[in-house]
Amino acid sequence: MGFQDTRGNMLPPPSGRARGPRALLRRHTVLVLVLALSGLPAAGAPPVLVVQNEAHLQHARALVGAALEIGGMSAVFVDAPKGNERRNLHMISAGHTHIDMMPATPARLRLVRAGRLRMIPVPLDRGLLGYRVNLLLASQRDKLARVRTASDLRGFNMGQNIGWMDVEIYRHAGIPTKEIKDWADGEFALQMEAGLLDLFPLGLEETLTHFLPHFRKTYPQLTVDPHLIVRYPWFRFVWVSPKADADEVHAALRRGFDRLIASGEFLRIWSRYRRPPAADVLRDRVIIDIDNPFYGPGLVPSAWRHLLFRPEVR
Amino acid sequence: MTVVADRPPLPRRSLYQQFVRQLLVPLLLAFALATTGTVLIGYHAEQSKGATERRKTVDTFAQSLVKPLWDCDNATAQGIVDALAHLPAVAAARLTERCQEQRLASGTQMLESGDAPRYRTAIVYRDERSRQFDVGELEVQFHPTSIITAALEVLWRYLVLFFALLGVMLAGTLIVFRRTISEPLDRFRAAIRTGIEPDRSGTSPLEQEIRRHNDELGDVMQAYDELMLELTKVIGQLRENEQALMQTVRRDPLTGLGNRLVLEEELERALRRAQRHRKPGCVLLIDLNGFKPINDTHGHAAGDRILQETARRLQAGVRHSDTVVRLGGDEFVVIVENLHGDNTLQALIDKLGEAIAQPQEYAGHILSVGASIGAARFPDDGTTSAALLVHADRAMYARKSRR
Numbered sequence: 038m039g040f041q042d043t044r045g046n047m048l049p050p051p052s053g054r055a056r057g058p059r060a061l062l063r064r065h066t067v068l069v070l071v072l073a074l075s076g077l078p079a080a081g082a083p084p085v086l087v088v089q090n091e092a093h094l095q096h097a098r099a100l101v102g103a104a105l106e107i108g109g110m111s112a113v114f115v116d117a118p119k120g121n122e123r124r125n126l127h128m129i130s131a132g133h134t135h136i137d138m139m140p141a142t143p144a145r146l147r148l149v150r151a152g153r154l155r156m157i158p159v160p161l162d163r164g165l166l167g168y169r170v171n172l173l174l175a176s177q178r179d180k181l182a183r184v185r186t187a188s189d190l191r192g193f194n195m196g197q198n199i200g201w202m203d204v205e206i207y208r209h210a211g212i213p214t215k216e217i218k219d220w221a222d223g224e225f226a227l228q229m230e231a232g233l234l235d236l237f238p239l240g241l242e243e244t245l246t247h248f249l250p251h252f253r254k255t256y257p258q259l260t261v262d263p264h265l266i267v268r269y270p271w272f273r274f275v276w277v278s279p280k281a282d283a284d285e286v287h288a289a290l291r292r293g294f295d296r297l298i299a300s301g302e303f304l305r306i307w308s309r310y311r312r313p314p315a316a317d318v319l320r321d322r323v324i325i326d327i328d329n330p331f332y333g334p335g336l337v338p339s340a341w342r343h344l345l346f347r348p349e350v351r
Numbered sequence: 352m353t354v355v356a357d358r359p360p361l362p363r364r365s366l367y368q369q370f371v372r373q374l375l376v377p378l379l380l381a382f383a384l385a386t387t388g389t390v391l392i393g394y395h396a397e398q399s400k401g402a403t404e405r406r407k408t409v410d411t412f413a414q415s416l417v418k419p420l421w422d423c424d425n426a427t428a429q430g431i432v433d434a435l436a437h438l439p440a441v442a443a444a445r446l447t448e449r450c451q452e453q454r455l456a457s458g459t460q461m462l463e464s465g466d467a468p469r470y471r472t473a474i475v476y477r478d479e480r481s482r483q484f485d486v487g488e489l490e491v492q493f494h495p496t497s498i499i500t501a502a503l504e505v506l507w508r509y510l511v512l513f514f515a516l517l518g519v520m521l522a523g524t525l526i527v528f529r530r531t532i533s534e535p536l537d538r539f540r541a542a543i544r545t546g547i548e549p550d551r552s553g554t555s556p557l558e559q560e561i562r563r564h565n566d567e568l569g570d571v572m573q574a575y576d577e578l579m580l581e582l583t584k585v586i587g588q589l590r591e592n593e594q595a596l597m598q599t600v601r602r603d604p605l606t607g608l609g610n611r612l613v614l615e616e617e618l619e620r621a622l623r624r625a626q627r628h629r630k631p632g633c634v635l636l637i638d639l640n641g642f643k644p645i646n647d648t649h650g651h652a653a654g655d656r657i658l659q660e661t662a663r664r665l666q667a668g669v670r671h672s673d674t675v676v677r678l679g680g681d682e683f684v685v686i687v688e689n690l691h692g693d694n695t696l697q698a699l700i701d702k703l704g705e706a707i708a709q710p711q712e713y714a715g716h717i718l719s720v721g722a723s724i725g726a727a728r729f730p731d732d733g734t735t736s737a738a739l740l741v742h743a744d745r746a747m748y749a750r751k752s753r754r
Binding site for chain 1: 450451
C-alpha cells in the first residue's frame with residue numbers, strides 16, 4: 038500500500054520504524070503544522086518531515102522519498118517554506134527543515150565541517166548543474182564561434198547575479214565577471230546592448246526549457262550561444278538537519294541511497310523526471326572545463342561518481 | 352468754598368473704538384480659556400494620536416523588515432533600522448534577527464527605563480501555506496511627548512485661527528457698525544443741521560430718518576425730535592412775549608402811538624432815507640394849548656380823551672408812511688418824509704393845527720384845544736434826531752410865544 042505526501046505525490050509503501058511526529062519537531066519552532074498534523078493518527082503514524090519542494094526538484098524529491106523508504110523509514114513530507122539560499126541554510130541548520138536538496142556551496146561545506154549540517158553527496162542532478170550555456174544578443178549570436186579554451190573566454194564580460202557561487206568560479210578561471218542585481222526577467226539584455234556585458238551563463242537544461250522562452254517575452258533580442266558549453270563541478274546534494282531528531286532520517290537516507298544506486302533504481306527514478314541533454318545540443322558545442330575553486334569531482338564518493346553525466350561516454 | 356479743578360478734556364474716541372476696546376478684553380479672556388482647554392485636550396489627543404502613530408510606525412517598519420529578515424539580508428535590514436532611527440520621533444531602534452542571531456541597532460542607546468515610549472514587536476513571516484515563522488524582534492524607543500511641544504503644536508494653529516477670526520470680526524464689526532450706527536448717526540446729524548422744518552413732502556429730514564429706523568436710534572431721534580418741537584414752541588412763545596413786551600415798551604398805552612423810543616428809531620431811519628434818496632423831510636413838534644385847564648377842570652379822563660382824539664386826528668392828517676408819536680404829556684411829534692417845498696410844510700402845519708383845534712364832545716361838554724407846532728427840516732436843519740428835535744422845539748416855543 039502506497040501513501041501520499043502533502044503535495045499528493047505517491048510515495049512507496051512505508052516500512053521500518055516510525056517516530057512520533059512531535060519528536061521530530063523542534064519545540065521552539067513556530068512552525069504551524071496543525072493542518073498537517075490534524076490529518077494524522079496520534080500513535081504509530083509515520084513521522085512528518087519538512088522537506089524542500091520546488092517545481093524543478095521533483096526528481097530530487099522522488100529520489101529522497103524512495104531512499105527513505107528503501108532505507109527503512111516511512112514518512113509524510115511537508116513542504117519547507119520557500120526562501121533564498123541563506124534562509125534555506127538557516128532553516129535546515131536550525132532544524133526547522135529536515136531535508137533539502139541544494140547545490141553544494143562553500144557555506145554549506147563550512148557548516149558540514151562545523152557539524153551544523155549533514156551532507157549526503159549523492160549527485161541528484163548527475164552533475165548537469167555544472168553545464169552552463171551562455172545567453173547573448175541575437176545580433177552577436179556567433180561571437181563565441183572561435184572560443185576553444187577558458188583563456189579564450191577572458192576577452193568577454195560575463196554577468197551573474199550578486200552572490201552566486203558561479204561568480205567566484207568564473208573569476209577563478211580568469212573570466213571577467215560582473216555581478217548584477219536583477220536578472221530574473223532578463224534585464225541584463227539592456228546591459229548587453231549598452232556594451233557592459235557580453236554573456237550571461239545559466240544552466241543548460243533550465244536555459245533551454247525555461248529561461249530563454251521566459252526572457253524573450255520581454256527581451257526578444259536574446260538568444261542562446263550555439264557554440265559553447267562551460268562545465269565545472271557543481272553538484273546538487275541531499276542535506277539533512279544536524280539536529281538529533283533527524284539522526285534517523287540521515288541514517289535512512291544513507292542506507293537508502295546506497296541501495297538505490299546499487300540496484301540501479303536511482304537512474305530509473307531519475308529518468309522518470311529528467312532526461313540528459315539532447316545529443317544535438319552537445320554535438321555542435323565545444324565543452325570547456327574550468328575548475329571550481331571550492332571543490333572538485335572528488336566531493337562525490339567514488340561509489341556514486343558513475344552517476345555523473347559524461348557525454349563523452351554516452 | 353468748593354474749587355472745581357479744571358480737568359483736561361477727554362481725548363475723542365469714536366464709538367467703534369470704544370466698542371472694540373471693551374470687546375477686546377472679554378475676547379482675549381475667552382481666547383485664553385479656549386486655548387488652555389484646547390491645549391489640554393490637544394495634549395491628550397496628541398498623546399493618543401502619538402501612540403497610534405508610533406504603533407503604526409513600528410508595525411510598518413516591522414512589515415518592511417519581514418522580507419529582508421526572511422532572506423537573511425542583514426544589510427537591507429540594517430538600512431531599514433537606520434531609516435527608522437532617523438525618523439524625528441524615534442530615539443533608538445534595535446532589531447534582533449533570528450537567521451544569524453545578530454542584533455542590529457541604530458540611534459541612541461536604548462534606555463531600559465524612563466518615560467520614553469518604547470515598543471516591541473515580533474516580526475513574523477507567513478509563507479504561502481500561512482505558516483508563521485518568527486524571524487526577529489523589533490524594539491523602538493521614541494522621544495517622550497512633551498506637553499510644551501504638544502501645546503505649541505496646537506497653540507500656533509489656534510493663534511492663526513484667533514487672529515484670522517479677530518481680523519474678520521473687527522472688519523465685520525466695522526462694516527456693521529458703520530451701517531447700523533455711524534452712518535445713521537451721520538444722517539441724523541445732517542438732518543438735525545438741516546432743521547426740523549418740513550420740506551415739500553410735508554415731513555422734515557429728521558422725521559424721514561426716524562421713519563427709516565425702527566430701532567433704538569430711531570427712538571432717540573424721535574425723543575430728540577419731540578424735544579426740538581417742544582423747544583420750538585417755547586422759543587416761539589418767548590418771541591411772542593418779547594414782541595409783546597417790545598410793543599409795550601415802544602407804545603404809548605393811552606393813544607396807541609409810538610413813544611420816544613419809536614421816535615428815535617423812526618427819525619434815524621427817516622434821516623438815512625432822506626440822505627440816501629436826497630428827498631427832504633421834516634419833524635413837527637406839537638404842543639397842545641389849553642390842555643391843562645381841561646385836565647384840571649374836567650378831570651384826567653377828559654384830558655385822556657383829548658389826547659386820544661388828538662392822536663387820531665394827527666394820524667388821519669398825515670400819510671400812512673409818516674410817523675406820529677407821543678413824547679409825553681401833551682406833546683406829539685410827526686415825522687414827515689418826501690416833503691416838497693415850504694408851502695407844503697406850512698400847509699401841513701396848518702392842516703394839522705386845524706384838525707387839532709376842532710371841538711370835541713365829552714360828557715355833554717364841548718371841549719377844544721389848540722396846538723403850537725414847531726418844525727425842523729432835514730437835512731437842512733440838522734442831520735441828527737437830537738439836533739432836529741432841538742430845532743423843532745425852538746420853533747415850537749417861538750410860535751407859542753407869538754400867540
